[in-house]
Amino acid sequence: MSVTIKDVAREAGVSVATVSRVLNGSTNVSEDSSARVNEAISRLNYSPNFLGRSLRRCETNVILCIMPTSEHSLYSRIVSGMQRRADELGFDIVTAVSSGTSAAEARQMNMLFNKTVDGVVLLSTQFEAEELNRLAKNYDIALCCEGVTGADLLTVAVDDESAAFDAVTTLINKGHKDIALIGTNSESTSSHAREDGYKLALEMAGIPYREEYIYRDTYDYHCGGDALEQFMSLKERPTAIFAVSDLLAISAIHKASEMGIKVGSELAVMGFDNIFMCEMMVPTVSTVEQPCGKMGELVVEKLINNIRSENKDNGYYTVEHKLILRSSTGD
Amino acid sequence: MSVTIKDVAREAGVSVATVSRVLNGSTNVSEDSSARVNEAISRLNYSPNFLGRSLRRCETNVILCIMPTSEHSLYSRIVSGMQRRADELGFDIVTAVSSGTSAAEARQMNMLFNKTVDGVVLLSTQFEAEELNRLAKNYDIALCCEGVTGADLLTVAVDDESAAFDAVTTLINKGHKDIALIGTNSESTSSHAREDGYKLALEMAGIPYREEYIYRDTYDYHCGGDALEQFMSLKERPTAIFAVSDLLAISAIHKASEMGIKVGSELAVMGFDNIFMCEMMVPTVSTVEQPCGKMGELVVEKLINNIRSENKDNGYYTVEHKLILRSSTGD
DNA sequence: GTGAAAGCGCTAACAC
DNA sequence: GTGTTAGCGCTTTCAC
Numbered sequence: 001m002s003v004t005i006k007d008v009a010r011e012a013g014v015s016v017a018t019v020s021r022v023l024n025g026s027t028n029v030s031e032d033s034s035a036r037v038n039e040a041i042s043r044l045n046y047s048p049n050f051l052g053r054s055l056r057r058c059e060t061n062v063i064l065c066i067m068p069t070s071e072h073s074l075y076s077r078i079v080s081g082m083q084r085r086a087d088e089l090g091f092d093i094v095t096a097v098s099s100g101t102s103a104a105e106a107r108q109m110n111m112l113f114n115k116t117v118d119g120v121v122l123l124s125t126q127f128e129a130e131e132l133n134r135l136a137k138n139y140d141i142a143l144c145c146e147g148v149t150g151a152d153l154l155t156v157a158v159d160d161e162s163a164a165f166d167a168v169t170t171l172i173n174k175g176h177k178d179i180a181l182i183g184t185n186s187e188s189t190s191s192h193a194r195e196d197g198y199k200l201a202l203e204m205a206g207i208p209y210r211e212e213y214i215y216r217d218t219y220d221y222h223c224g225g226d227a228l229e230q231f232m233s234l235k236e237r238p239t240a241i242f243a244v245s246d247l248l249a250i251s252a253i254h255k256a257s258e259m260g261i262k263v264g265s266e267l268a269v270m271g272f273d274n275i276f277m278c279e280m281m282v283p284t285v286s287t288v289e290q291p292c293g294k295m296g297e298l299v300v301e302k303l304i305n306n307i308r309s310e311n312k313d314n315g316y317y318t319v320e321h322k323l324i325l326r327s328s329t330g331d
Numbered sequence: 332m333s334v335t336i337k338d339v340a341r342e343a344g345v346s347v348a349t350v351s352r353v354l355n356g357s358t359n360v361s362e363d364s365s366a367r368v369n370e371a372i373s374r375l376n377y378s379p380n381f382l383g384r385s386l387r388r389c390e391t392n393v394i395l396c397i398m399p400t401s402e403h404s405l406y407s408r409i410v411s412g413m414q415r416r417a418d419e420l421g422f423d424i425v426t427a428v429s430s431g432t433s434a435a436e437a438r439q440m441n442m443l444f445n446k447t448v449d450g451v452v453l454l455s456t457q458f459e460a461e462e463l464n465r466l467a468k469n470y471d472i473a474l475c476c477e478g479v480t481g482a483d484l485l486t487v488a489v490d491d492e493s494a495a496f497d498a499v500t501t502l503i504n505k506g507h508k509d510i511a512l513i514g515t516n517s518e519s520t521s522s523h524a525r526e527d528g529y530k531l532a533l534e535m536a537g538i539p540y541r542e543e544y545i546y547r548d549t550y551d552y553h554c555g556g557d558a559l560e561q562f563m564s565l566k567e568r569p570t571a572i573f574a575v576s577d578l579l580a581i582s583a584i585h586k587a588s589e590m591g592i593k594v595g596s597e598l599a600v601m602g603f604d605n606i607f608m609c610e611m612m613v614p615t616v617s618t619v620e621q622p623c624g625k626m627g628e629l630v631v632e633k634l635i636n637n638i639r640s641e642n643k644d645n646g647y648y649t650v651e652h653k654l655i656l657r658s659s660t661g662d
Numbered sequence: 663g664t665g666a667a668a669g670c671g672c673t674a675a676c677a678c
Numbered sequence: 679g680t681g682t683t684a685g686c687g688c689t690t691t692c693a694c
Contacts, residue, residue, distance in 0.1 A: 002446070004687055015665045020689055028663060047444035051386040052687030055670050060382070062447075070426070071407040071607065079401060079428060092442070094425040095401070097410060111423070113378035115333070115671090116393075221611070250611055257613045276402065277608055280552065280581055282588045335671055346681045351673055359679060383671030386686050446687090 003044045012040035023048055060118050062092045063303065066108050067123040068100035073275045074292055075123050078145060081296025082121065089304050091118075102126035112139050119303045124188065136314065140307045144299040145290070147316065149189050154306060155316045156299040160190045163288045163321040164197025164242070165204075167270050170323060171240045172205045174330070176268060180213040180238035182227040182248045191219075194244040194272060213238055224251025232259060239267065240329075246271035246278055246287055253281065253328060268329040283327030291319050334375045343371035354379055391449050393423045394634065397439050398454040399431035404606045405623055406454050409476060412627025413452065420635050422449075433457035443470050450634050455519065467645065471638045475630040476621070478647065480520050485637060486647045487630040491521045494619045494652040495528025495573070496535075498601050501654060502571045503536045505661070507599060511544040511569035513558040513579045522550075525575040525603060544569055555582025563590060570598060571660075577602035577609055577618055584612065584659060599660040614658030622650050 005023075009016045014033050021029045022037040029037075040046070054060040065082060067075045083093045094117070098105040105126050111117045119140035125132070129150035135141055136153040143155040171179050181198050184191045202209055212234055215227035224243060228251075231238050243249035249271030253263050261267050264283045271278065274289035298317060306312050325331035336354075340347045345364050352360045353368040360368075371377070385391045396413060398406045410426055417424045425448070429436040436457050442448045450471035456463070460481035466472055467484035474486040502510050512529050515522045533540055543565055546558035555574060559582075562569050574580035580602030584594045592598050595614045602609065605620035629648060637643050656662035 002687095005689095006687080016688080017665055017667095017690080018663085021664090024689080030663060033663080047441070049386070049687050050442075050445035050447050051382050051391075052670090053689075055380075055382040055386055055672090055686090056688045056690085058670070064425075069407065070401045070410060071404045073402045076400065076402040076428070080430070083428065092427075092439075094395075094427055096423075096425055097407070097414065099411070108423075110378070111381075114381035116381050254611060254613055277611070280585060280608070281611075282585055282613060333671095336673095337671080347672080348674080348681060348683095349679085352680090355673080361679060364679080380671050383686090384673075386670090386688090387672045387674085389686075 002049070003046050004049065005046075007044055008037065008040045008046050011044055012036040054115070058115075059307075060116065061090055062094060062117045063119045063121060063300065064108065064111050064117040065093055065095045065121045065123065066098050066105055066125070067095065068098055070095070070097050073277075074145070074273050074290065077292035078123060078296040081293035082300045083296075084293070085297040085300040086304075089301070091300070091304060093300070098126070100124075100126065109135075112141070118307050121299055121303060136312075140303055140312075142299050142303045142306075144295055145292075146188060146190050153314045154299070154302055154312070156295050156302070156319065157190070157316075158290045158295075158321045159318045160193035161197040161200070163290075164194035164244070164272070165201045166197075166321070166323055167272070167288050168198050168201035168242050169205070170325070171242065171268060171270060171329070172201060172207065174240075174268065176240035177207055178213070178236060178238040179207070179240045179242060180215070180227075180231050182224055182241060182243040182252060183214065183216045184219055184223075184244060185216045186218060191244050198242055219245055219247065221247055221251050224248035224253075225255035228252040228255040228259075232256075232261070241267065241269045243269065243271050246273045246275045246285060249285055249287070249328070250277060250281055253283070253285065264327045264330045270329055274324055278324070278326065281328075286326045286329040286331060287324050289322040289324050291322070295319055333380070334377050335380065336377075338375055339368065339371045339377050342375055343367040385446070389446075390638075391447065392421055393425060393448045394450045394452060394631065395439065395442050395448040396424055396426045396452045396454065397429050397436055397456070398426065399429055401426070401428050404608075405476070405604050405621065408623035409454060409627040412624035413631045414627075415624070416628040416631040417635075420632070422631070422635060424631070429457070431455075431457065440466075443472070449638050452630055452634060467643075471634055471643075473630050473634045473637075475626055476521075476623075478520050484645045485630070485633055485643070487626050487633070487650065488521070488647075489621050489626075489652045490649045491524035492528040492531070494621075495525035495575070495603070496532045497528075497652070497654055498603070498619050499529050499532035499573050500536070501656070502573065502599060502601060502660070503532060503538065505571075505599065507571035508538055509544070509567060509569040510538070510571045510573060511558075511562050512546070513555055513572060513574040513583060514545065514547045515550055515554075515575060516547045517549060519550075522575050529573055550576055550578065552578055552582050555579035555584075556586035559583040559586040559590075563587075563592070572598065572600045574600065574602050577604045577606045577616060580616055580618070580659070581608060581612055584614070584616065595658045595661045601660055605655055609655070609657065612659075617657045617660040617662060618655050620653040620655050622653070626650055 096108040124146040132151045147155045183195045217223040271287040274287045278285035427439040455477040463482045514526045548554040602618040605618045609616035
C-alpha cells in the first residue's frame, strides 16, 4: 500500500541503509548516492513511517499537553509557547482535553505508558502529589501554570501568592480599605496561594481581615455574580474586589452592571490571568498577567532536557507576573 | 528498560502469542492461562507498546484535529463532541493548533503521512480545494465547521447561507429595514455564504441592498468596532447589524457602548457562533448557534467509517443551526 | 562509502 | 488451547 524505505532503496539502486543515512543526514554518503536517494524520495513521494522509526529509536519526539479545558485563553497561550520552543528543539506538541475528570486524564496518560509520546505537561491535574511522584520516577512529566503541593517534579508557574499580594496592594494604594475576595473551595494550590497573598497584603497594610468579605465557591462563571450579590447585601459594602480568576471578576462585573453599580468608579474589580475577554469587556478588566508564552517555552525546554538526560530536573521554576491596570479599577 | 510482552510471557510461563491473545480479548485461551497472564501483567505493571502494535496493525486508532486557534469556544465544543464519539468507537483524539498558517498546518499533516495518526479533521484550513482533493485520495481527511468550495471530501457544517438568512429575517421581522453587515474579505466559504444569506433575506423582504451598509475586513477583533464607527458616520444610520462572527459583533457592541449608543434598544446587533462570551457580555448577545457537539460527533463517526472502509464517503453533511435571541436585539 | 542483517514490540498465520 | 515464527518499517552495528 504505502511506499516504504525499501521502495526508495530499490528505486535509487542502493540499500535501505544508505537511504536511512540520507534520511538522517549522515555524512558518510557519496554525493551521487545522496542525490539518487533524494530523487527517488520525491519521485515516490516517500514519507518515513514514524512508527517504525520511533519503535526502533525508542523515542517519538512528541510531547502531550493535557489540559482541563481548551476554552481558556490562558492555556491556549501556554500551548503556543510550548509549540514555539518544541519546534526549535525538534519536537511536536499534541494536546488533549481532560475536562477536569481524572478518568479522562488517566486515559490520556496512557499515551505516555504505551510510548506514544515521550513526555507529558499537565496544565492543572486531578492526580494527587503521591501519584505524581510515583509516575515521575519512571516517566517524564511536568506541571505548568498550576503546581501541586507536595509534588516533587518539574514545575513552571508564577508565584501566585506574591502576584495576589501585588494586586491587592495596588488596590490598597488606590485608597481602598474594604476589599473583598472572590476565592474558591477547589483544591487548586494557586487559588489558595492567591488567597494567602490577599491576606498578607491586608496584614502588611494594617487592614483587619473580615470573614464577611470572603466568598468561596467554585471557578464556575456564575459564582462571581453570586459573590457580588452577597457582598452588596452587606451593611458595609466593599469598595473593591479581588477575584482569583478573570472569569469570576467578569461575572461579578456583569452582575454589578445589572444592579446599576458603576464598576471602575463606585467599585473597583481586579481579576487574575489576563484572558482575552478582559480587553473586550465594558469596562475593560484590570488583572494579573501570567507570562503564558514564556511558561510554555520554559516547561518544554526543561522537559526535553529531562527526556534526553539521565538525571532528572525536578525543580520548581517561578516566572514573573505583571499587573495590567484597566478601567475596572478606574485606570 | 521497559517491560515488554516477552517479560510478561516469561513471568506467566506462557508464550508471547498467548499474552497477545489475552491482551486482545481472544476467546481461545484457557481460564488458567488467562489468569496467569493477567496476574503477570499487573505484577509487572505492563503496558503494551503502541508503537509495536500500531506498526504491526497498520493503524493507530488516533485522529488528529487541526484547528487555527484553540482560543475559540466553538472549536473547543466541536472537539468535545469528537472526543465523546471517538471514545465510544475506541479512538483517541489529539489536537494541534496551526495558528492559521499553512506552514504549521502542513507540518501537522505529516502526522498523517508518517502514520502517527489514522485520520485528520480540519476545522478551517489553508489548503486549496485541489490540494485537499489530492490528499483525500490517499488519506482519511474530513472538514468540519468550515467547508471549502470545490473540495470533494467528507464535510460536516451548518448551512451558513440559510442560517444567516434566518438571522437577518429575524431582524427584519422585528421591524428593522436598515440592516448593516459586518463581513470579511477572507477566503472562508462560511463568511461568503453568510453574506449571501444576508442578501437573500433583504431581497425576499423587498429591502434594497445598500453598499454603504456593508463592511468587510478580517475576523480580527478590532474590525467590529471599525465597522461600527463607519456605520455611525453615515447620514442614515442602520438600526440593526448582522455580524458574521460573535467576536465582530461583540467588538461592535463594545464600540457602540463607548459611543453612548444603547445596544438592544437604539441598535440591534446579531452575531454568529454562540461563543461563551455572548452570555457574559453586557448586554448579552443574540446569535446563531452551531450545534458544535453534534458536528464533532458526526464528523468523527463518518471519518472512522472511512478509515475502516474501502469506499470513502465524501458527502457534505449539513446540521441544523438555531437562533438564540438575547438582549442585544432587545429580547 | 556501502550493504547485510539483527532487532525494536507487537500481531497473526500456521502448525500442532 | 498453545507455541513458533515471520514480518510491520525503521536504524544501526558490523564487516568489507
